[in-house]
Each structure stands twice: as structure tokens, then as C-alpha cells.
Amino acid sequence: MARPDQIEIRGSLMADKELAGLTWLRVGGPADWLFMPADVDDLAAFLSQLDADIPVFPMGVGSNLIVRDGGIRGVVIRMGRGFNGVEIEKDTVTAGVAALDAQVAKKAADAGLDLTFLRTIPGAIGGAVRMNAGCYGSYIADVFEKAEAVTRAGERVTLTAQDLQFQYRQTELPEGWVLTQATFRAPSDDPANLHARMEAQLKKRDETQPTKDRTAGSTFRNPAGFSSTGRADDSHELKAWKVIEDAGMRGATRGGAQMNVMHSNFLTNTGGATAEDLEGLGEEVRKKVYETSGLQLQWEIKRVGEPAAK
Structure with a gap:
């Protein structure tokens, strides 16, 4: 088994790569290694050769993520251009994990397929599947057909809804497995109706959410997770x-x-915030909410990595 820099790749590999610029909150320390695979073959070959003791963290566009100030040990795998395709066949939409949710919604609408709930969700399809993203009463779980992934050992697998065990804002995926694409089955509607609905959703979002501020979407899950x-x-x-x-x-x-x-419910970097500031404030909020209501808020933003060395 090999170290990352001993493996022949076609994508790019960087050591000690700062991650702050790759997250929407613009905070976080460096990754030991940042690997951007060229395609699925490149990813599978890399993982099959990588030393099994080196941890792997798949990363999308960083829209729902706090990377702690000490950074991430191991290899961060960032899915880029080789994973952003969108293909439509009859009533199914297959999207690479790096395809933006908004773009998938728009391309589906062009084809008369209703994935409009994705239009206002920040981020990319990989994170949407991983978090069972949803709004306006619709969720990834409602339209999910299957997903493709590469295991930590470099094997390609197809995942069903049963495999992922969709829950409120979470799924079950083994450590180190990397999603590569997902297929959805969408109901049909007139393209004009779908685009009009998305425009209305955007207008409502801009009126009620701080879309121009540096946030990572909703910070905490709504308290009553399952019906x-x-x-x-x-x-x-x-x-x-x-x-x-x-x-x-x-x-x-x-x-x-x-x-x-x-x-x-939008944790915001007003300028110069550290990951410690953001996560610390979030924990203060959780404590105060518990003291005043007895409710324990659960983080929706994923927090990864290590705190800064003292």
C-alpha cells in the first residue's frame, strides 16, 4: 500500500492544501493532502492503492461544512469537473456528485421533469444525497433511484435507498466511501410551470434568507426530525x-x-471569523436553547478536522 504521492494519478494532488477558500464559510486549516480525481477510474485506482491507515474525507463544494482551524489529517477528495455531468433519459435524471443542485433542477425542468425542490438548496448533488436534502415538502429520498460509489478499497458499488437508509438530514454510508453519481426518477410537468415555480421559490428565499451573506445554509436541524x-x-x-x-x-x-x-438559524462569518468562533457560537446557541426550552438542537452543518494547536 502506498502514500498519496507514490500513486500515479491523472487528476491533481496537493500537499498541505489550505481548505478555507474551498468552503462557503471561508474557514479552516490545511488538508494533509487534497486529491482531485480526473474521473471514476482515477478515483478507484487511487483508493485501491492508498495505504488503508490513511483516512479519506470526500468533499463537495463546501456549502454545508465547517473545517476546523487545525485542518484535516489524511486525504481530502474533492470532486470536480469529471463528476459534474447531467444526463436525462425518459423520466430519470443522472447527475454527477459535483453537479450543482440548482443546475440539476434547471436541466430537469427544461426536460419537463420536476426536481424543482433542488433549485434553492445550496451545494452539489453528492451532499444533497448524503444529507437527504429537501425543502417545500420534497426530499431526495422521494425521488432517489440509485447511486454509484467507490469504496475505501477502490471497488465500485451501486447503492439502493435501502443501502443508504435515508433519514431526516442524514444517510448511512461507510467511512471512506465516495459517492460519484446519483439517479433520480422525477414526475413530469410542463417546463414553463416548473421554471415559474422555481422563480417563485427563489423570490421567497431571497426575501427570507441571507443569501448574500457568508453562511453555510441552515445551521441546525429542525427539532422534530421524523414524522x-x-x-x-x-x-x-x-x-x-x-x-x-x-x-x-x-x-x-x-x-x-x-x-x-x-x-x-444561519451561522454567519461576518468577516475574519475562525472555525472556532463559528463552532463555538453554535455550541453556545445549543446550550442556551436547551436551558430555555429543554430542546437539544442537532447540527445540520458538518464539522470536520482538528482544532488549532494551542
Whole structure:
């Protein structure tokens, strides 16, 4: 088994690569290694040869991520141009994991297929599948057909919904496995209707969410994760923003971090925040919400890596 720099690749490999510029919150230390595979063959060959003791972390566009200030040990695998294709056949849409959610929604709409709920979700398809992303009452789990992945040992596998065990804002995927593409089966509708619906969704989003600020989308899951039927649903009465506001934490700050004044469930880098500022403020919010309501907020933003050395 080999170190990353001993493996012949067609993509790119960088040592001690700073990750802050690759995340929407613009924080985080370096990865020991950053590997950007050229395609699935390149990825599979790399993982099959990589020393099994070296951890692997797949990364998309960094839209729902805090990388801690000490960075990430091991190899961060960032999926790029070789994984952003979108193909449509009859009522199915197959998208590479690096394809942006918004672009997939628009291309599906052009073909008369309804994946409109993806239009306002920040990020790419890999993260959307991993987190069972959803809004307006629709979720990835509702349209999911299958996904392709490469295991930590470099084997290619096809995953079903049963394999992924979709839950509210999470799925089950073995450590080090890397999603490469996903296929969705979408209901049909008139393209004009679909595009009009997406325009209305965008307008509503821009009126209610701080889309021009440096955030990572919703910080915490809504408190009541699953409906009584077992279906993931965030249309219940308890909203994370409401319990944060009721706890008096709207606009709360720590260093350069703030709970956004426009929408209190959006953790924001107002400029110069560290990952410690952001995660620390989030934990302060969780503590205050628990003290005032007895509710334990669960992070929706993924936090990875190590804190800065003291």
C-alpha cells in the first residue's frame, strides 16, 4: 500500500492544501493532502492503492461544512469537473456528485421533469444525497433511484435507498466511501410551470434568507426530525430558527461569527471569523436553547478536522 504521492494519478494532488477558500464559510486549516480525481477510474485506482491507515474525507463544494482551524489529517477528495455531468433519459435524471443542485433542477425542468425542490438548496448533488436534502415538502429520498460509489478499497458499488437508509438530514454510508453519481426518477410537468415555480421559490428565499451573506445554509436541524409515519419531514411546527429566537440568540456574536439577524438559524462569518468562533457560537446557541426550552438542537452543518494547536 502506498502514500498519496507514490500513486500515479491523472487528476491533481496537493500537499498541505489550505481548505478555507474551498468552503462557503471561508474557514479552516490545511488538508494533509487534497486529491482531485480526473474521473471514476482515477478515483478507484487511487483508493485501491492508498495505504488503508490513511483516512479519506470526500468533499463537495463546501456549502454545508465547517473545517476546523487545525485542518484535516489524511486525504481530502474533492470532486470536480469529471463528476459534474447531467444526463436525462425518459423520466430519470443522472447527475454527477459535483453537479450543482440548482443546475440539476434547471436541466430537469427544461426536460419537463420536476426536481424543482433542488433549485434553492445550496451545494452539489453528492451532499444533497448524503444529507437527504429537501425543502417545500420534497426530499431526495422521494425521488432517489440509485447511486454509484467507490469504496475505501477502490471497488465500485451501486447503492439502493435501502443501502443508504435515508433519514431526516442524514444517510448511512461507510467511512471512506465516495459517492460519484446519483439517479433520480422525477414526475413530469410542463417546463414553463416548473421554471415559474422555481422563480417563485427563489423570490421567497431571497426575501427570507441571507443569501448574500457568508453562511453555510441552515445551521441546525429542525427539532422534530421524523414524522410518526417514519418519513423525513421538516414541515412540523417546531422550527430551529424559532427556538433560537425564543432563546434570545438572534444576532448573537462570538469573534467574527454571528447568528444572522435576518434568519437566526444561519451561522454567519461576518468577516475574519475562525472555525472556532463559528463552532463555538453554535455550541453556545445549543446550550442556551436547551436551558430555555429543554430542546437539544442537532447540527445540520458538518464539522470536520482538528482544532488549532494551542
